[in-house]
Structures are given as structure tokens and as C-alpha cells.
Amino acid sequence: xxxxxxxxxxxxGPLLAFLxxxxxxxxxxxxxxxxxxxxxxxxxxxxxxxDPLVLSxxxxxxxxxxxxTVVSVASAYVITLLWVRGGPVQRLVMExxxxxxxWISVLTRAFxxxxxxxxxxxxxxxxxxxxLTSDPLTMVRNEFGVVVGxxxxxxxxxxxxxxxxxxxxxxxxxxxxxxMGAGRQRVFWTVFLPMTAxxxxxxxxxxxVFALGFFVTPAILGGGRSVMVAELVYLRIFQSPNWGLGxxxxxxxMIGVAFLMGALMKxxxxxxxx
Amino acid sequence: xxDSVSAGEIEAAGIGKNFGRFTALKNISLTVxxxxxxxxLGPSGSGKTTFLMILAGFEAPSAGRLSLNGVxxxxxxxxxxxxxxxxxxxxxxxxxxxxxxxxxxxxxxxQSAQQIKARVAEMVEMVGLGGHGHKKPSALSGGQQxxxxxxxALAYEPPVLLLDEPFxxxxxxLRGQMQDEMRRIHKDTGTTFVFVTHDQEEALAxxxxxxxxxxxxxxxIDTPREIxxxxxxxxxxxxxxxxxxxxxxxxxxxEQGALAEFEGRAIRAVSDQGGGSSxxxxxxxxxxxxxxxxxxxxxxxxxxxxxxxxAETRLALKTPGGSDLTMSLPTHAVPATAAVGAPFWVNWAPxxxxxx
Numbered sequence: 001x002x003x004x005x006x007x008x009x010x011x012x013g014p015l016l017a018f019l020x021x022x023x024x025x026x027x028x029x030x031x032x033x034x035x036x037x038x039x040x041x042x043x044x045x046x047x048x049x050x051d052p053l054v055l056s057x058x059x060x061x062x063x064x065x066x067x068x069t070v071v072s073v074a075s076a077y078v079i080t081l082l083w084v085r086g087g088p089v090q091r092l093v094m095e096x097x098x099x100x101x102x103w104i105s106v107l108t109r110a111f112x113x114x115x116x117x118x119x120x121x122x123x124x125x126x127x128x129x130x131x132l133t134s135d136p137l138t139m140v141r142n143e144f145g146v147v148v149g150x151x152x153x154x155x156x157x158x159x160x161x162x163x164x165x166x167x168x169x170x171x172x173x174x175x176x177x178x179x180m181g182a183g184r185q186r187v188f189w190t191v192f193l194p195m196t197a198x199x200x201x202x203x204x205x206x207x208x209v210f211a212l213g214f215f216v217t218p219a220i221l222g223g224g225r226s227v228m229v230a231e232l233v234y235l236r237i238f239q240s241p242n243w244g245l246g247x248x249x250x251x252x253x254m255i256g257v258a259f260l261m262g263a264l265m266k267x268x269x270x271x272x273x274x
Numbered sequence: 275x276x277d278s279v280s281a282g283e284i285e286a287a288g289i290g291k292n293f294g295r296f297t298a299l300k301n302i303s304l305t306v307x308x309x310x311x312x313x314x315l316g317p318s319g320s321g322k323t324t325f326l327m328i329l330a331g332f333e334a335p336s337a338g339r340l341s342l343n344g345v346x347x348x349x350x351x352x353x354x355x356x357x358x359x360x361x362x363x364x365x366x367x368x369x370x371x372x373x374x375x376x377x378x379x380x381x382x383x384x385q386s387a388q389q390i391k392a393r394v395a396e397m398v399e400m401v402g403l404g405g406h407g408h409k410k411p412s413a414l415s416g417g418q419q420x421x422x423x424x425x426x427a428l429a430y431e432p433p434v435l436l437l438d439e440p441f442x443x444x445x446x447x448l449r450g451q452m453q454d455e456m457r458r459i460h461k462d463t464g465t466t467f468v469f470v471t472h473d474q475e476e477a478l479a480x481x482x483x484x485x486x487x488x489x490x491x492x493x494x495i496d497t498p499r500e501i502x503x504x505x506x507x508x509x510x511x512x513x514x515x516x517x518x519x520x521x522x523x524x525x526x527x528x529e530q531g532a533l534a535e536f537e538g539r540a541i542r543a544v545s546d547q548g549g550g551s552s553x554x555x556x557x558x559x560x561x562x563x564x565x566x567x568x569x570x571x572x573x574x575x576x577x578x579x580x581x582x583x584x585a586e587t588r589l590a591l592k593t594p595g596g597s598d599l600t601m602s603l604p605t606h607a608v609p610a611t612a613a614v615g616a617p618f619w620v621n622w623a624p625x626x627x628x629x630x
Contacts, residue, residue, distance in 0.1 A: 172365035175332055178352050179359040180379035180430070190378075194369040 027254075030247045037244030044248035054232065054249065061229040064143055064150070064218075065211040071151045072207045073200060076158035083159070084166045102156045110220040113149045114140060117221075141223035149217040154210055158203035165199020205264045209257055229253055281309040281466045282342050282433030284329065290337035291324055291490075298324045299490045302338070306434075311460050311467045313477040316487030317513070323438060325487070326470045330436050331355045342433065358427030358435040358465070362442055364419045366411040372398065372422050373407040379430040397425040400459070417448045421455075428463060437469045441476065453479055474514050478502065486510050502556075504544075508630045511554045518560070518599050519630070520553045534629070537595035541571050543627030550629035557588070557602035559626035562609060567621045575599055575620050577612060591620060 034044050048054050083094035101109065116122050117139035124136040139145055173195070177187045215230040222228070227235070229249065236246030284306040291299040299321045306312045314322040327333040329340070331352030340348045347355060367375050373394050380390045398407050401421035411419050420440060427435055441449045457480060460467050471477055477484050478498045485495040486509075494506045505511035508519065522534035522541060534541045534553060543553045566572045575591035578598075587608050591599040599620060612618070 170363065170365060172361040172363060173367060175330075175352075176359060176361055176365040176426075177367075177378070179330055179332070179355075179357060180426075181353050181356050181382045182378075183353060186382065191367055195367070197369070 030250055033243050034247035034251050037247070044244040045252070047245055048248045048252060054245075057227055057229055057232045058252075060143070060226060061212065064146055064226070064228060065208055067143075067147050068150045068154060068211045069204050069208045071147060072154045073158050073162075073203050075151065076155045076162055076203060077200065079155065080159050080162040080166060084163055098156050098159050101152065106153060106216050107220075109153060110149050110217045113145065113152065113221055117145055117148065140221050141225050143222070143226045145221035145223075146218045146226050146228070149221040150211055150214055153214075153217060154207045157210060158207050161202040161206060162196065162199045165196040165202070169195055201264060201267060205261065209261065212253060212257060280431055280433055281464050283308045283344075283466070284434060284468070285341045285344075286325075286329075286338065287340075288338035289325065289328060289335045289340065291321075291328060291333065292336045297490055299328075299335075302492050304485060304492060304495050306466055306468055307482075309464045309466055311457075311469065311480055311482045313469045313471060313481040313484045314487060315471060315474060315477040315484050315514075316493075318472060320487040321490040322470050322472075322485075322487045324490075326436055326438055326468060329434075329468060330357055330359055356430070356432055358430070358432035360420075360423045360427050360435070360437040360440045362439040364411070364423040364440075366419055366422055366426070368411055371408050371410055372403060372414070375411070375422055376426045376429050378426065383430055393429055397429050400428075400462070401425045401455075416444050417452060420444065420452060424456075424459065428459070428465065431463075432465065434466045434468065435463075437467065439470055439472070441471070441473070449476070456480060478514075486513065488513070504628055505554065505630070508552070508554075511628070511630060516557050516600060516602070518555045518557060520555070520597060521551065522553050524550060524629070536573065537593055537597070539571075539573055541573075541627065542624035543571075543629050544625055552630050553627045554630050555622050555627050557600045560599070560601045560620050560622045561607075562589070562601065562603065562612070563619045563621055564609070564611070566619050570621055570623045571627065572619050572621045575618060577614055577616050577618065580608075580612060580614065591618070 035041070037044070079094065079098065083091060083098065086094065104112075114121070118124070119136040119138065119140075121139075123139070124133075127133045128136065139148070169192070174187055174191060177191045182190070213230050214228060215234065218226060218228045219231050219234075222231075233246045233249050233253075236242045236249065286305075287303050289299055289302040290297070302321075302325060304312075314325060316322045324333060328335050331347075331350060331354075335348065338348075339346060342355070367378065370378070376394045376397050377390050380393055385393070394407075398404060401424055403418060403421055403425070406414060406418060411422060414422065423440070441452055444452060453476060460480075469477075469480065481498055483495060484498055484501050486493040486501065488509050494501055494510045496504075501510060502514055505514065505517075511517045511519065520536050520541070522536045525533045525535055525540075534543065536553065541553055563572075566574075573593060575593045577589055578592050579590035581588040581590075582605065585605060587603050587605045589601040589603065589608075589612065591601065593599065601620065609618075
């Protein structure tokens with residue numbers, strides 16, 4: 001082992017030890033529960049994959065996460081474009097808009113959205129006040145509220161990979177396209193967007209994986225009606241003590257994420273080389 | 275082969291450019307003739323690239339007017355000017371194949387698929403990239419990418435092709451090859467080329483005329499030969515090739531040319547203005563002799579160093595007054611008696627000296 005490897009291991013050691021203690025060992029425990037509680041076998045997995053309730057939660061989680069990913073990455077793309085390619089004042093304003101929500105806790109933000117979106121919240125009061133609607137619009141305790149809250153939380157995570165993709169783009173390539181007579185629209189759709197595609201994939205991966213494990217936001221804004229996987233695991237373990245099933249669902253989620261990461265990494269890598 | 279009638283003539287009048295308080299260009303006026311190969315040459319920061327960007331329409335001048343074929347284009351944006359441009363680093367579209375890159379400007383012009391296909395094939399052939407059409411730029415070597423950039427910029431027959439240091443990333447051998455190719459393509463297409471470089475050899479080899487820039491000012495614009503032989507000031511003289519600059523006292527001008535005095539000896543040289551404070555002579559225009567020569571300029575000097583460079587040999591000499599001289603001789607013309615410390619006479623014809 002080379003000297004630099006040794007010192008790298010020495011420096012990484014505490015982190016590795018922490019990860020072993022805090023993640024790997026507990027996860028091995030969960031893996032064991034999924035096969036042994038209440039009895040040894042694959043019963044929990046067959047339950048998880050046949051129980052219509054569990055399946056509907058899986059399906060909803062997938063749907064919500066896809067919508068959240070599309071909404072977050074699309075909004076983040078526009079925001080990043082305004083941030084990276086704007087003048088100094090615009091850049092500062094965008095920076096604050098991106099960073100300030102980033103500093104506020106998930107919980108606070110979820111309750112903030114609740115205050116805005118609930119039936120007697122700010123938006124409904126206002127809409128009814130100016131006579132646009134007579135009955136309140138249902139914007140929380142359903143998937144809409146969950147999507148809004150999650151997207152709001154995840155947008156900054158999509159902004160950073162997109163910003164790095166946009167900053168690394170060679171300005172001269174855009175000039176070249178303009179010089180050949182291409183207008184702004186054409187330069188954007190045929191050059192800028194395809195060249196930042198690896199950044200889009202990276203951002204989508206981060207947002208999607210993050211979204212799969214979301215707990216607090218769906219719990220508050222979904223109000224128990226749009227239960228997602230993380231909340232289901234919580235319910236199985238803490239409320240209807242069925243630790244084995246909860247563990248099996250966790251493991252299935254984990255395997256799904258691992259597959260997805262692998263596939264997307266493969267898709268992104270060749271793009272990074274060029 | 276393209277039609278040389280489509281080549282454009284550019285006229286720049288009093289172009290200036292300020293970035294905040296920094297003056298990048300001062301009052302540049304020049305004409306680029308139809309089908310000309312004009313090189314903008316200068317050290318980095320001399321304003322040559324800024325001037326090219328103004329020609330392309332990527333930068334707006336702070337002062338002055340630009341016209342193409344007599345029509346004012348100062349306010350015309352880059353998209354509409356439609357000049358071809360080859361960038362430093364090539365600026366190819368990394369997500370498109372060679373063919374797609376070359377087809378891009380043709381697609382912008384909404385040419386038919388058939389026309390595009392034929393034109394792309396023609397361009398790929400012209401730059402010698404047959405068989406590479408379906409590759410992405412990242413799969414090509416630097417020289418090949420360079421050719422793609424050239425083909426892309428020329429595909430839509432632009433009136434003017436602008437090139438920003440296109441060879442700076444290539445190694446020396448490849449540079450030579452690409453220069454030959456560039457000359458051929460210029461001849462074949464007949465398009466007006468404006469080329470930016472800081473490599474003087476490249477400028478001398480390629481250009482029909484060279485414009486020398488320094489500190490944002492145009493120093494001289496002329497044919498390579500004229501600039502080399504008759505530099506109009508000290509900067510140009512020293513920037514392009516090696517040159518001896520002898521401090522002299524200007525005296526007078528008679529019917530045979532201008533006259534000056536160097537270390538007590540009369541020196542003749544050419545001058546439009548009639549004398550200056552120094553005389554410039556190229557190292558290869560000087561010859562060595564054992565005795566003072568009756569004709570031309572002749573000054574005594576001692577050899578201080580001899581550097582053998584193969585085909586040529588460089589000699590360093592010192593005059594009795596302490597001035598350093600450099601000579602460049604074909605190796606076979608170096609006298610057998612040449613040795614460090616040996617006294618000789620250095621001679622040159624009056625027409626090879628220029629007053630600065």
C-alpha cells in the first residue's frame with residue numbers, strides 16, 4: 001500500500017467507522033429482521049409484493065417521485081439559467097432565492113406550505129376574498145400538496161449539478177452557433193440543452209433518490225391520505241408492530257434505488273468524458 | 275469549389291473599444307479586400323482578438339463604423355452577419371457527429387435535406403475527413419477537430435471567414451500541415467480570411483497582408499515582405515523576426531538616400547521621412563569581411579559568440595563603441611578564421627537598413 005493511500009485511509013477512518021456503526025450494522029439488522037420476523041423465510045417479501053395496500057403505496061411513491069423529479073428539475077433548470085447567465089444583480093437575487101429556503105428546516109417549510117395551501121390557508125382565503133372561487137380548493141392532504149412541498153425542498157439539490165453543467169459549458173460553442181446564424185431559441189434547444197443533458201440526468205438522479213425516502217413532507221402535507229413508502233415503513237414498525245414487513249419494504253426500496261443509481265450512472269458517464 | 279464573387283470586403287473606420295476604463299482598441303482603420311488573407315498579429319493583450327470579435331459581431335465597438343461590401347454593418351448582430359468563425363479550441367458541438375456539426379449552419383438556413391447531404395459530403399471530402407463523418411468530435415485528434423471546425427465554418431459559403439488562433443493547440447508538425455491546408459482552402463474557396471495569431475512565422479507564411487497590433491493600436495498593415503523589410507517603427511521591427519537596432523545621429527539626406535553617423539562612421543539607409551534616431555538591419559542582411567569594404571556600410575566588430583544551428587550559424591559581435599550585433603550566416607559562408615575574439619568588418623547594403 002502506498003504512503004498516500006495509508007494517510008488517506010487514516011483520514012477517512014473515523015468517517016468509515018461512523019458509517020459502519022450508524023448505517024451498515026443497523027442495515028444488516030434490518031436485513032435480518034426481514035428474513036426472520038415473525039418466522040424464518042421469505043414470507044415478508046411475498047407479503048410486501050402481493051399486499052394491494054403495499055403495492056398501491058409503492059405505485060404512489062413512484063408516481064409522486066417521478067412528478068416531483070420532473071417539476072423540480074424543470075424549475076431548477078430555469079432558476080439555474082437565470083442564476084448562472086444573469087447579470088450581477090440578478091445573480092445575487094437568484095442566489096438568495098436558492099439559498100434561503102435551503103437554510104430553513106424541512107419541518108418549518110412543510111408547515112409553511114400548510115399555512116399557504118390548506119382550506120383556510122392564505123391562498124384559499126384570498127381566492128375566495130376576490131370571488132374567484134366559492135369553495136376552497138383542496139391543495140393539501142392530497143398528492144398535489146405533497147408534490148409542491150417536496151419539489152420546493154428538492155429544487156436546490158437540482159440547482160447545483162445543473163449550475164456546474166452550465167458553468168462548464170464552453171461559451172465559444174454558443175458563440176459559434178450564433179455566428180452561423182442560429183437565433184436564441186435554436187441555440188438553446190439544439191446546443192445549450194443537449195450539452196447540459198448530463199447535468200439534467202445527474203440532477204434528476206439526486207432528486208429522485210432523495211424523493212423516494214421522503215418522510216416528513218408527505219406525512220404533513222399528505223395528512224395520512226397520500227402515504228409514501230417511508231411513511232409506510234414507519235407505520236409498520238411503530239404503529240402496527242410488523243417489523244418484518246417494514247424491514248422487507250425497506251430492503252426492496254434500497255435495492256430499487258441501487259439499481260436506479262447503477263443504470264443512471266452508466267447513462268451519465270460516457271457524456272462526462274466528452 | 276466556391277464562387278469567389280461571394281467573398282466580402284470589409285472596411286473598418288476608426289474602431290475603438292473600451293472595457294470600463296481600459297482601452298482595448300484605439301482608432302483602428304483598415305480595409306480587408308475581397309478574397310484577401312489578412313492576419314492580425316500582435317502580442318497577447320494587443321487587441322487583435324477584440325478586433326476579430328468586433329468583426330464577427332460578438333462585441334460592439336465603442337466608436338467607429340464597420341461596413342461589408344460598402345453596406346454599414348456596425349449595428350448588425352452576429353447571427354445576421356453570417357461570417358464563418360473558427361475558434362481557439364474549435365468550439366465544436368460535442369453532442370453532434372462530424373456530419374451533424376457541418377450540417378448545423380445549413381439546417382439554420384433551412385436548406386433541403388438533399389442539399390445538406392450533398393454539401394456535407396463535399397465539405398468532409400474537402401478537409402480530408404472521409405470515413406470520419408459519423409464520429410463525435412471527442413473521438414477525433416486535435417488536427418481532425420480543427421478540420422471539422424474549418425469545414426463547418428465554410429459549409430454555408432460565408433462572405434468572410436474569421437479564425438481566432440486556430441492552430442494554437444496543435445503541435446509543431448501538425449501546425450505546418452494545417453497551414454498548408456489552410457492556404458489551399460483559401461485558394462480554393464476564394465473567401466476573405468481574417469486570421470488572428472501571435473505566431474509570426476505563421477503570419478508570414480499564410481497572409482497576403484499582415485496587420486500588426488500593439489497596445490490596442492494598429493502599428494502597420496502591409497504585405498509580409500514589406501513589413502519584414504520596411505518596418506514602420508521600432509515595435510514592428512523587433513516584433514517580427516530578429517533585427518539589429520543601431521543608435522545613430524541623424525545628419526542629412528542627399529540624393530543617394532539618408533545619411534547618419536554611427537560610432538564616428540557614415541551610415542546610409544532608406545527612409546521616407548529622412549533620418550531617425552536608429553538604423554535597423556536584419557541579421558541575415560549583414561556579411562562578414564576581413565577588411566573594410568569600399569561600398570555600402572562597413573563597421574568594425576569583434577566576435578563574442580558563435581552558435582552553430584545546422585544550416586545557419588549565428589554570430590554575436592561587439593563594436594568598439596560597445597553595441598551588440600547579431601548576424602545570421604549560411605554555415606558554409608562562415609569564414610574559417612571566425613573565432614571568438616577575432617576582429618572583422620560587418621557590412622550591409624544601404625537598402626537593407628531602415629531608419630526608425
